[in-house]
Amino acid sequence: MFKRSALMYQYDKTFNGFLCCIYSCCRLHEIPSGFCGNEDSLFEKREICTNHKVVTEMRHILRSRLGSNGFSLLSNAFLYGEAHKETDLLMFTLFALHTGPSAVFMRGHPLVARVCDMERGVLNEAHHFLGFIRFTDYGYALSAIIEPKHFVLPKIRTHFCDRFSGETFLIFDKTHKAALLHHSNILRIVPLDAFSPAQPDDAELLFRSLFQRYHTAVSIPERKNERCQNTNLPKRFRGQMTEFSFHPSTTSLSELSVHLLEKEQSS
Amino acid sequence: MDIFEKLTILTDAAKYDVACTSSGVDRGGAPGTIGNAAACGICHSFSADGRCISLLKVLFTNACVYDCKYCLNRRSNDVRRAAFTPRELADLTIAFYRRNYIEGLFLSSGVFKNPDYTCEQLIETLSILRNEYRFRGYIHVKAIPGADTRLIDQLGLLADRMSVNIELPTSEGLQKLAPDKTRQAILKPMGLIHNRIQENNYDLVQYRHAPKFAPAGHSTQMIIGATNDSDLHILRLTQALYHKYALKRVFFSAYIPMQSHALLPSLDTKPPLLREHRLYQADWLLRFYGFHAEEILDDEHPDFNPILDPKCNWAVNHLDQFPVEVNRAPYEILLRVPGIGVKSARRIITARKNGSLDFGDLKRIGVVLKRAQFFLTCRGKQMPHLKFSTDTIIHALSGQSLSPANSDTAQLSLFSESSPTKEDVQKCLSGQL
Numbered sequence: 001m002f003k004r005s006a007l008m009y010q011y012d013k014t015f016n017g018f019l020c021c022i023y024s025c026c027r028l029h030e031i032p033s034g035f036c037g038n039e040d041s042l043f044e045k046r047e048i049c050t051n052h053k054v055v056t057e058m059r060h061i062l063r064s065r066l067g068s069n070g071f072s073l074l075s076n077a078f079l080y081g082e083a084h085k086e087t088d089l090l091m092f093t094l095f096a097l098h099t100g101p102s103a104v105f106m107r108g109h110p111l112v113a114r115v116c117d118m119e120r121g122v123l124n125e126a127h128h129f130l131g132f133i134r135f136t137d138y139g140y141a142l143s144a145i146i147e148p149k150h151f152v153l154p155k156i157r158t159h160f161c162d163r164f165s166g167e168t169f170l171i172f173d174k175t176h177k178a179a180l181l182h183h184s185n186i187l188r189i190v191p192l193d194a195f196s197p198a199q200p201d202d203a204e205l206l207f208r209s210l211f212q213r214y215h216t217a218v219s220i221p222e223r224k225n226e227r228c229q230n231t232n233l234p235k236r237f238r239g240q241m242t243e244f245s246f247h248p249s250t251t252s253l254s255e256l257s258v259h260l261l262e263k264e265q266s267s
Numbered sequence: 268m269d270i271f272e273k274l275t276i277l278t279d280a281a282k283y284d285v286a287c288t289s290s291g292v293d294r295g296g297a298p299g300t301i302g303n304a305a306a307c308g309i310c311h312s313f314s315a316d317g318r319c320i321s322l323l324k325v326l327f328t329n330a331c332v333y334d335c336k337y338c339l340n341r342r343s344n345d346v347r348r349a350a351f352t353p354r355e356l357a358d359l360t361i362a363f364y365r366r367n368y369i370e371g372l373f374l375s376s377g378v379f380k381n382p383d384y385t386c387e388q389l390i391e392t393l394s395i396l397r398n399e400y401r402f403r404g405y406i407h408v409k410a411i412p413g414a415d416t417r418l419i420d421q422l423g424l425l426a427d428r429m430s431v432n433i434e435l436p437t438s439e440g441l442q443k444l445a446p447d448k449t450r451q452a453i454l455k456p457m458g459l460i461h462n463r464i465q466e467n468n469y470d471l472v473q474y475r476h477a478p479k480f481a482p483a484g485h486s487t488q489m490i491i492g493a494t495n496d497s498d499l500h501i502l503r504l505t506q507a508l509y510h511k512y513a514l515k516r517v518f519f520s521a522y523i524p525m526q527s528h529a530l531l532p533s534l535d536t537k538p539p540l541l542r543e544h545r546l547y548q549a550d551w552l553l554r555f556y557g558f559h560a561e562e563i564l565d566d567e568h569p570d571f572n573p574i575l576d577p578k579c580n581w582a583v584n585h586l587d588q589f590p591v592e593v594n595r596a597p598y599e600i601l602l603r604v605p606g607i608g609v610k611s612a613r614r615i616i617t618a619r620k621n622g623s624l625d626f627g628d629l630k631r632i633g634v635v636l637k638r639a640q641f642f643l644t645c646r647g648k649q650m651p652h653l654k655f656s657t658d659t660i661i662h663a664l665s666g667q668s669l670s671p672a673n674s675d676t677a678q679l680s681l682f683s684e685s686s687p688t689k690e691d692v693q694k695c696l697s698g699q700l
């Protein structure tokens with residue numbers, strides 16, 4: 001029997017750290033009153049350290065008890081961007097440890113349904129970002145900024161590394177203060193507090209405005225439908241999207257393009 | 268002419284093409300190349316009309332030697348003409364692609380000089396992309412009817428998807444409005460592409476590295492509402508095209524009047540968006556739900572019901588086949604229940620393996636019951652407190668009442684901006700069904 005504890009679990013907010021929390025719950029037969037990172041709080045806390053040995057063991061146990069589907073469900077749902085997600089994930093894990101691999105398919109069960117919803121939220125947002133990310137091209141490297149609800153970087157890295165295998169690029173997640181870095185086969189997700197991109201060059205400005213022009217021209221005025229646009233592309237994504245947020249400066253753009261053409265011809 | 272103007276003119280001329288999907292081929296990246304393609308397709312943006320922007324959709328040129336009445340690019344029309352050079356267009360595509368603006372290129376063209384010359388220009392553009400930039404992203408190209416077989420063949424080896432627009436649902440319509448084109452001339456390249464895809468499948472079985480011909484298949488598009496054809500006729504044609512040419516998609520495009528001509532609908536005609544939407548719904552039923560055109564419409568009812576979508580309409584006319592038991596009904600039957608789509612049906616099949624389901628379970632696994640509740644039982648019981656009559660069903664399915672007092676206004680209002688259900692409108696107008 002698990003008993004409710006008045007303690008909060010304090011951990012490093014990583015998935016591995018969370019696995020150690022689950023381990024501790026099972027060992028002490030307790031359900032903590034909540035989870036927190038290293039922020040200050042008035043509650044009494046139990047500090048859970050991320051221990052490599054425990055992590056390996058927990059991964060092994062969870063993979064075999066939850067099945068590979070169950071394990072990936074858990075790790076995907078962990079990326080959900082909500083402050084109190086851990087308790088739901090913990091309850092689901094305890095339920096699944098008890099039930100075995102079939103737990104994942106019991107979608108009528110409230111715990112399973114909740115975790116599946118969380119996973120769906122994460123995967124949907126990650127899929128949106130495959131298309132909605134906008135890179136700035138500096139010639140030698142690409143950079144992008146995103147402001148997602150969920151921690152989607154681990155879910156989009158394979159796609160972009162595969163797509164731009166020869167490029168050096170950085171995707172900065174402003175919400176979670178982390179960045180995905182890629183440089184000739186080296187790939188990392190690292191904590192990063194702030195990132196201020198360099199000034200875009202002329203070519204970059206040209207292509208931004210060309211795309212903006214394209215975006216306007218491709219729409220059919222007779223079919224204008226703002227509601228549909230808003231449903232498919234919610235406003236929260238637009239802050240970092242060239243076609244909505246780029247404001248060309250006062251220098252005339254055709255001047256710019258003529259200038260670039262001349263430069264190209266002379267070289 | 269600077270690149271801004273070119274892009275504006277050639278995008279403007281291409282925007283009525285509806286096929287903007289980037290789906291159908293899964294191709295990973297490779298060292299020394301740029302790009303990949305995802306089978307599910309990726310939307311990169313949405314334009315003000317709510318449609319997905321996935322590809323850079325442009326014409327190579329809007330100059331054309333033909334004179335199709337419904338087309339803005341026709342020879343006799345006085346518009347500004349522009350043309351890209353192959354290099355310009357390839358560079359632009361790559362610049363957009365690297366910034367993740369697009370998933371690839373959708374290239375179509377007016378007929379410049381003659382079909383062969385036009386085709387050669389398209390080939391050159393795609394060759395620069397594929398061979399010079401080593402671009403592995405998505406390319407959709409329009410085959411130019413009348414071009415040499417050898418050229419169509421080359422084009423298909425460079426593209427992921429090819430399409431030939433069938434333009435109008437009947438050959439009489441074609442004769443009237445597009446005097447330079449014949450049904451035969453359109454079907455010929457379509458047949459050719461179909462055969463090449465078939466041969467290629469055979470080649471690929473034998474030699475794994477045989478070059479791929481249009482691996483994402485081919486599609487077509489027709490204009491709805493420029494001629495007087497019944498919905499049944501269009502649907503039958505669609506079905507026949509799927510069968511005969513194994514098309515991946517048939518797209519419909521509501522006719523938007525842009526020029527006055529005695530043979531065309533008058534300029535104040537509203538584009539038949541609801542009709543287009545119903546066609547997409549019916550097309551979906553043909554492709555994924557195991558329906559036949561003749562089940563959806565028949566000679567007595569050759570046009571769609573404006574109030575009910577085709578699936579609900581079928582169900583309301585076949586109430587004797589309902590309700591079905593959630594815990595026993597086979598997959599194909601679940602699919603026929605209004606409100607249950609492919610995803611929900613699959614979820615039900617998976618979930619019921621672990622015990623029988625009730626209405627609460629259905630909600631939790633994400634089945635929307637608003638429509639489905641009338642057609643289902645769980646463990647032999649109907650949804651509690653369900654009011655069951657044809658009128659309540661139609662009310663729930665369409666979001667409107669059939670009472671004579673407002674049926675006229677209800678029908679009329681369908682053609683204004685706000686149509687039956689929110690979801691319908693959204694999908695209709697985005698052409699995403």
Ligand code: SF4
Nearest residue numbers: 331333335338341377
């Ligand atoms: S051939 Fe195509 S571009 Fe030319 S007029 Fe006809 S529809 Fe327009």
